[in-house]
Amino acid sequence: MIAGLDLVVPAGEVHGVVGPNGAGKxxxxxxxxxxVPTRRGTITLRGVRxxxxxxxxxxxxxxxxPRMTGREYLRIFRARAPAFDADAWAELFDLPLDRFVDxxxxxxxxxxxxxxxxxxxxxAILLDEPSNNLDVESNxxxxxxxxxxxxxxxxxxxxxxxxxxxxxxxxxxxLLRGGRVARTFGRGEFGELERALVGGDGAVKHAKVRALxxxxxx
Amino acid sequence: MxxxxxxxxxxxxxxVAALGRSEPAWAVGFLxxxxxxxxxxxxxxxxSSGAVRLAVAGLAAPxxxxxxxxDGRLLRLxxxxxxxxxxxxxxxxxxxxAGVLAVQGRGEAAALVLAASLxxxxxxxxRAGAVLxxxxxxxxxxxxxxxxxxxxxx
Numbered sequence: 177m178i179a180g181l182d183l184v185v186p187a188g189e190v191h192g193v194v195g196p197n198g199a200g201k202x203x204x205x206x207x208x209x210x211x212v213p214t215r216r217g218t219i220t221l222r223g224v225r226x227x228x229x230x231x232x233x234x235x236x237x238x239x240x241x242p243r244m245t246g247r248e249y250l251r252i253f254r255a256r257a258p259a260f261d262a263d264a265w266a267e268l269f270d271l272p273l274d275r276f277v278d279x280x281x282x283x284x285x286x287x288x289x290x291x292x293x294x295x296x297x298x299x300a301i302l303l304d305e306p307s308n309n310l311d312v313e314s315n316x317x318x319x320x321x322x323x324x325x326x327x328x329x330x331x332x333x334x335x336x337x338x339x340x341x342x343x344x345x346x347x348x349x350x351l352l353r354g355g356r357v358a359r360t361f362g363r364g365e366f367g368e369l370e371r372a373l374v375g376g377d378g379a380v381k382h383a384k385v386r387a388l389x390x391x392x393x394x
Numbered sequence: 395m396x397x398x399x400x401x402x403x404x405x406x407x408x409x410v411a412a413l414g415r416s417e418p419a420w421a422v423g424f425l426x427x428x429x430x431x432x433x434x435x436x437x438x439x440x441x442s443s444g445a446v447r448l449a450v451a452g453l454a455a456p457x458x459x460x461x462x463x464x465d466g467r468l469l470r471l472x473x474x475x476x477x478x479x480x481x482x483x484x485x486x487x488x489x490x491x492a493g494v495l496a497v498q499g500r501g502e503a504a505a506l507v508l509a510a511s512l513x514x515x516x517x518x519x520x521r522a523g524a525v526l527x528x529x530x531x532x533x534x535x536x537x538x539x540x541x542x543x544x545x546x547x548x
Contacts, residue, residue, distance in 0.1 A: 211467070228473055239468045241401075243408035248401045253472045296473065 180356045181217075185333055187299075190326045192342035193335040194373065195352030201335040202236060204352070205302045208333070209233040221300050221331070232298040236305045238289040240277040246288050247273040253292040260295040269314060282309040290318070300331040307341040319345035339370060398474055399482065435491070439498035449503045452491025456484035456511045461522035480515035487511065 181204065185191045193201050206212040208219050209231055221230050240249060250262045250273070266273045269287045277285065286309045293301065303322070307315050315338075322345045326332050336342050342349050343366045351358045351372055361369045374381065414421040435451070438444035460480065469476035488511040495504035 211470075228470060233471060235467065235471070239464050241405050241465065241468075243412065244401060244405045248404070251401060252398050252468075252474075292472070 181352075183350060183357060185331050187222075187329050187331050188326050189347040190322050190332040190334065190345050192346035192349040193333065193352055194337070194339065194342060194349055194369070195358075196373075197337075199352040200355040201352055202304055203355075205233065205304050205333065205335060206235075208300075209302055226300060230298055231300045231302060232293045232296040233302040234290055234293040234304060234306055236308065238285065240285060240288075242278055243276060245274055245276055246271060246280070246284075249277055249288060250292055250295060253295045260297065262291065262295065265291045265294065269317065283311060283314065286310055287314060294321070294325075298330075300333070301325060303332070303334045305336055306334060307336050307338045315341055316344075339373070343369075395474055395479065398469075398472075398479065432490075435494055436498075439495055439500045439503070445495060445498075445500045445503045448491060448495060449507045452488045452495075452507045453510055455487045455491075456514055459483065459487065460514050460517065460519050462520065464520050466519045476519075477515040480519065481512045484511035484514055 181200070183191075183204075193204060195201055203212055207214050208226055210225075210227060211233075219226060224230075246266070247262065262273065265271075269291065271284055271287050271291070277288065280288065286306070290303075290306055293303070306318055310318060319341065322332055322334060326347070334342060334346065347363060349361045349366065349369055351361065351369065359372060361372075410421075435448055438448040463480075466476050466480075469479055485508065488507050492504040492508045495501070495507065
């Protein structure tokens with residue numbers, strides 16, 4: 177549950193959200209997109225409530241129709257953005273569009289869902305754990321894509337549990353704890369973020385892990 | 395939206411065709427069952443209770459689909475009106491049942507089945523599927539037979 181969260185994401189910047197499991201990262205994105213209703217507070221995109229016409233959202237888990245090719249899946253989305261060059265994007269991400277999605281690996285499915293999200297060409301783009309299942313090369317590519325989207329004036333909000341995936345792409349990273357922003361880190365402060373995530377007791381946890389692996393108590 | 399409907403219809407045809415290729419006996423059996431069902435359904439509306447049974451059977455199909463479907467979010471994410479797509483799906487599903495009822499002089503039952511199927515999208519979709527999926531995930535954590543071999547080390 178999110179409570180007391182205050183977040184401003186300017187256009188042209190990539191903002192990341194990190195936090196422990198259950199901190200509210202996905203809930204935040206789903207509330208912005210409108211999948212989760214908010215009891216109080218306001219969510220605005222350029223002064224108005226964001227909706228499917230202004231916002232594109234890549235969820236952590238994506239649904240794919242069985243016996244549908246990657247190209248056909250993109251066509252479901254492409255109906256909204258006819259100028260989108262699906263082949264060029266597929267080539268960039270090394271994705272065979274004419275194979276059935278059922279035969280794709282988890283990483284290929286993630287790439288397809290990402291390309292579909294980008295094809296919508298929305299003002300704001302919400303990416304929930306886009307790095308999941310992606311190989312190293314695709315993750316580097318994703319960071320470039322995200323950066324260039326921001327440079328083109330898009331508002332980009334990304335969550336990830338892979339810190340490197342965020343630090344390479346984000347201008348700011350918000351640390352979420354207990355449903356609220358505990359601290360926001362600028363580009364020069366990303367080094368502190370890892371320490372903040374561990375919670376300052378990194379040495380204690382390290383000793384506990386060592387003790388557990390040896391079969392003793394911490 | 396027409397493109398979406400066309401692509402999904404194509405995917406359904408492929409699924410059925412793939413089933414027919416991989417399990418021809420099963421496919422023939424299914425078609426025979428469908429044919430027998432159609433003949434039986436044709437005679438049902440002669441009595442009032444039969445008409446009710448056919449109407450209930452007709453509604454069962456979209457109710458089951460609605461309870462287990464998981465494409466609601468995809469439809470919204472891709473910019474399609476999910477409820478309208480669902481309503482079209484259910485209209486297609488109940489059409490044969492409503493058709494038989496209407497032709498056999500049970501117009502009111504046909505209209506009722508059609509109206510109920512069109513109202514179905516107002517209820518949350520995929521709840522039953524989500525519950526089952528949660529159950530399956532929990533079961534996956536149970537003990538399993540596993541063989542794991544290492545070379546060297548401790």
